Amino acid sequence: MESLPQGRFLTPQRLVHETMAVWFGSIQAVAGAITIALQDLCLHPEYLEPLRQDIVNHHLDFEHIAQGLPLLDSFIKESARLTPTEALSTRRYAVESHTSSDGTHLNRGDWACTTLIAINKIPEYYPNPEQFSGFRFAPPEVLESLSKMDQEGLAKQDTPSKLVDTDHKWLMFGTGKQACPGRFYAAAAAKVIMSQMISKYDMRMVDKTAKRWWSLRSTIVLREDLMVAFTCRAKN
């Protein structure tokens, strides 16, 4: 809407359609990120207890300011790093021809995008990029509070970061002026849902070797037939 030519306005009908398009277009990305993170939790059950502790320690803060839960934030980010629901990001249309400093040339009318899934595995950006390291993005003071066992073998980033941060290394939500405005909502919704599931249920993947997704062009589509079994935890 911001990018409408000056002096042009949306009719109420168009406004409703645009709003519905945003919701229908975006909610599958939120659902996808949560589903992938829950599957990763089944594949890496050693993260369950530290995450439960994170929820016990930080959920009240999160309820007040819709931010926080640093371990859960990092876990969801790591999960999305290795299995994003889109392989490409940051699509841009060249309104005029342009040559970048590395010699890449775009003609007017060309499209360019970032290769999210490849960037997420660059070793200079992510030490041991193929390793799932659920707490790699968490701040050091939070990591120090973990037991030695929970810290063993974790790949860590030089600087901590959050799921909603945007920069040239983390393009899940795009970058610059057009970066996803829904990311704060998406992260908060994912944390609400994940923290409920983690606190109330134990979970396991019925078949740990089952294929989790297939690709349709650049979209990573989650398989509907993958089964996760949830068991209600006994109340203390």
Ligand code: HEM
């Ligand atoms: C995990 C969930 C989500 C992911 C991975 C995601 C990802 C993205 C990406 C990659 C872009 C393009 C950014 C760019 O080109 O620089 C984008 C744009 C956008 N997203 Fe999201 N999104 C998510 C959730 C949401 C939600 C929940 C909403 C709204 C409720 C939303 C609303 C939008 C809108 C309106 C834009 C267009 C912004 C513009 O062009 O100025 N997104 N999103």
